[in-house]
Every structure is written in structure tokens, then in C-alpha cells.
Amino acid sequence: MTEARSNRKVLVLPGDGIGPEIMGEVMRVAEFCDRRGIARFDLSQGLVGGAAYDASGVPLADATLAEAMAADAVLFGSVGGPKWEGLPFELQPERGLLRLRKEMDLFANLRPAVVFEALADASALKRDLVAGLDLMIVRELTGGIYFGQPRGIETLPDGTRRGVNTEVYTEAEIERVVRAGFDLARKRQRRLCEVDKANVMESGVLWREVARRVHADYPDVELSFMYADNCAMQLVRQPKQFDVIVTSNIFGDILSDCAAMLTGSLGMLPSASLGAPDATGRRRALYEPVHGSAPDIAGKGVANPLASILSFAMMLRYSFDQADAAEMVEGAVRRALAAGARTADIAQSGMTRLVTREMGDAVLRELARAA
Numbered sequence: 001m002t003e004a005r006s007n008r009k010v011l012v013l014p015g016d017g018i019g020p021e022i023m024g025e026v027m028r029v030a031e032f033c034d035r036r037g038i039a040r041f042d043l044s045q046g047l048v049g050g051a052a053y054d055a056s057g058v059p060l061a062d063a064t065l066a067e068a069m070a071a072d073a074v075l076f077g078s079v080g081g082p083k084w085e086g087l088p089f090e091l092q093p094e095r096g097l098l099r100l101r102k103e104m105d106l107f108a109n110l111r112p113a114v115v116f117e118a119l120a121d122a123s124a125l126k127r128d129l130v131a132g133l134d135l136m137i138v139r140e141l142t143g144g145i146y147f148g149q150p151r152g153i154e155t156l157p158d159g160t161r162r163g164v165n166t167e168v169y170t171e172a173e174i175e176r177v178v179r180a181g182f183d184l185a186r187k188r189q190r191r192l193c194e195v196d197k198a199n200v201m202e203s204g205v206l207w208r209e210v211a212r213r214v215h216a217d218y219p220d221v222e223l224s225f226m227y228a229d230n231c232a233m234q235l236v237r238q239p240k241q242f243d244v245i246v247t248s249n250i251f252g253d254i255l256s257d258c259a260a261m262l263t264g265s266l267g268m269l270p271s272a273s274l275g276a277p278d279a280t281g282r283r284r285a286l287y288e289p290v291h292g293s294a295p296d297i298a299g300k301g302v303a304n305p306l307a308s309i310l311s312f313a314m315m316l317r318y319s320f321d322q323a324d325a326a327e328m329v330e331g332a333v334r335r336a337l338a339a340g341a342r343t344a345d346i347a348q349s350g351m352t353r354l355v356t357r358e359m360g361d362a363v364l365r366e367l368a369r370a371a
């Protein structure tokens with residue numbers, strides 16, 4: 001076991017809806033790791049989203065942003081809910097998360113799609129296609145068509161209107177996310193697939209050129225290319241062919257949701273968003289479940305905490321280089337599922353449905369066996 005270092009600053013932002021409920025279970029896992037000397041943190045809590053708006057009139061206070069910038073990692077729950085839906089656009093809870101991503105310059109979004117053996121039947125695909133699946137999509141998060149200029153809806157001289165968005169990437173933007181993809185592949189099966197539409201888009205041609213150039217620094221990683229439409233097809237035809245996929249913002253948005261359904265449940269999906277490493281190798285990072293604040297079940301204590309617990313494991317791996325501790329947490333989740341632990345969202349008929357706290361108990365029990 002890698003020796004646990006202390007004084008790693010982690011800012012915890014539970015947010016709204018089920019956010020505080022699932023984060024409660026993450027904190028119990030963090031306390032366990034601390035008690036057993038597996039991983040130590042200097043944890044502080046802050047407000048984000050609707051909770052921050054209620055307290056301070058903005059979805060992310062400047063002081064909280066400053067704390068996030070200074071932290072080694074941010075653990076994020078979820079934001080949003082009907083209570084704040086009528087607010088002006090700039091004050092909506094989701095703006096708090098978008099501001100964090102922008103200010104922290106989190107350009108690489110990591111979305112793993114892992115199928116746990118015990119849940120292989122919950123996938124939209126047949127068991128043999130997905131059993132054992134473990135792929136990672138790296139989506140560029142701060143550039144591309146969602147931000148490119150020019151954009152807008154304009155009225156033409158003939159009175160008809162035209163909507164415009166622009167796919168634009170600089171070489172530097174491509175290079176940093178492609179490097180993140182190569183670095184990840186190196187820690188996995190050493191295969192990277194760059195996905196684009198180079199057959200019809202010049203920006204895709206540049207993505208390929210940059211990927212080929214950067215490949216020279218990673219001769220131990222196999223690089224391949226695929227068009228995005230084919231990738232969508234291959235993800236449902238034969239998903240296990242992939243190790244790491246790196247792609248632009250819009251293609252990553254679509255393909256990662258497609259890959260998510262291979263795993264069966266929203267309540268199981270973790271994610272990480274990473275910034276560029278500084279001279280000391282430290283990079284800003286935010287870890288969060290893929291799901292939202294689930295207002296329909298918020299306050300009932302029945303939400304699945306596993307996506308958040310798996311996001312915590314990603315933090316151990318990617319921010320603190322503790323792959324062994326991350327595997328310990330992931331292994332505890334896997335064994336809890338294998339032993340039949342299910343919250344309502346992943347339970348099949350006839351199975352006992354655990355509440356949030358009981359699912360946390362099940363993971364902690366397995367952790368205690370392994371530690």
C-alpha cells in the first residue's frame with residue numbers, strides 16, 4: 001500500500017437535492033481511509049448551487065471559488081432543483097458548477113464506463129457484450145463548438161433566420177487533452193483511440209495531426225483513429241474493443257452518454273474533470289457523479305451513493321496517485337454488489353432494496369474486510 005500523505009486539501013461541495021445524502025456516505029468512506037491510515041485528507045466543506053444561492057444570493061461565492069482553486073481536489077455532489085428553476089439564468093444552481101469548471105480550467109473530462117459483473121444484466125445490451133467492460137472516454141470540456149465564435153441566431157436580409165455555432169480548436173487545446181488521453185492509456189491497457197470527423201471537418205484533420213505528433217512521446221501506447229459516427233456504432237456493437245477514447249467536447253458529450261447506458265444505471269457513474277499539471281505535477285481537479293440532484297427522490301434517503309463513492313476512488317487515483325487505495329474502494333463496491341447490495345435504482349424484482357445509509361454500510365463492511 002502506498003504510504004498515505006497528509007495535508008491534502010480537499011474541498012467538499014455537497015450541493016442540492018440528493019447531493020448531501022450521497023456525500024454523507026463518501027465522508028464515511030473518507031473517514032475510514034483516514035482511520036486506517038490508507039489516505040489522509042484535510043477536508044473542508046462549502047456551499048454550491050441552490051444551497052449557496054439561499055445563503056449568499058449567488059450559486060458560487062467568490063470565497064468558495066478561491067478555496068476550490070487552492071484545493072488539491074474538489075469533491076462535488078449535485079446541484080439544481082425545482083426551488084430555483086425560476087431564477088435568472090446567471091443565478092441558476094448549475095451556473096455554480098459551470099463557473100467552477102471554467103475558472104479551474106478543467107479541460108479534460110474523464111468518464112469511465114465500467115460494468116460490474118453483478119450488474120451486467122442491467123445493461124441495455126446483452127450480457128456477453130458488456131460483461132467485464134472497462135473503457136474510459138476523455139472528453140475535451142472547455143473548447144469546441146459549445147464555446148466557439150461566431151455563434152448566435154441572426155436575421156438575414158431576406159428576413160429568414162440562421163443559427164450559427166463554430167467548431168474551433170487550437171493546436172494547444174488539442175495537445176493538452178490528447179496528452180491526458182495518452183497518460184491515462186499508459187496506466188491502463190496502453191491503447192488510445194482518437195475520435196473525430198476528419199473526413200468532413202478540418203478541425204478533425206488537425207486533431208489527427210496533433211495526435212500523431214504527440215504519439216512520438218508515447219511509443220509504448222497504440223494509437224488508432226475512428227470517425228465519430230462509426231464510434232457510436234462500435235460502442236453498441238462491440239464496446240470491449242476500446243481502452244481509452246479521446247475526443248472533442250460535442251462528440252464526447254454524446255458518446256459518453258451512449259457508453260453510460262452500457263453500464264445500466266445513472267447511479268453508478270463517476271467522473272473526473274482535470275486541469276493542466278503545473279511545474280510540480282499538481283493539477284486542479286473536480287470529482288463528481290454523472291447524475292444530477294434527483295429532486296424526485298431527494299430527502300428520502302434512498303439515493304444510490306455508489307457513483308459518488310466511485311468518484312472518490314477516482315480522486316485517490318488521479319489526484320493523489322494512490323491506485324492501490326482506489327482499487328481497494330472499487331473492490332469493496334464490486335464485492336458489495338456481488339453480495340446482493342442494491343439500492344432501488346439498480347435492484348431487480350425480488351431483491352431487497354437498501355437505503356443510502358445501508359449501501360454505505362455494505363461498502364464499509366467490505367472495506368473493513370480488505371483493509
Ligand code: NAD
Pocket residue numbers: 018022077078079080081082094097266267288290291292293294295296297302303304305307345
Ligand atoms: P437526475 O440525474 O437528477 O435524475 C434523473 C433520474 O435518475 C431521476 O429519476 C433520479 O431519481 C434518478 N437518479 C439520479 N441519480 C440517482 C442516484 N444516485 N440514485 C438513484 N436514482 C438516481 O437528472 P434530472 O432529473 O434531469 O435533473 C434534476 C436536476 O439536477 C435538475 O435541476 C438538473 O439541472 C440537475 N442536474 C445537475 C447535474 C450536476 O449537478 N452535475 C447534472 C445533471 C442534472
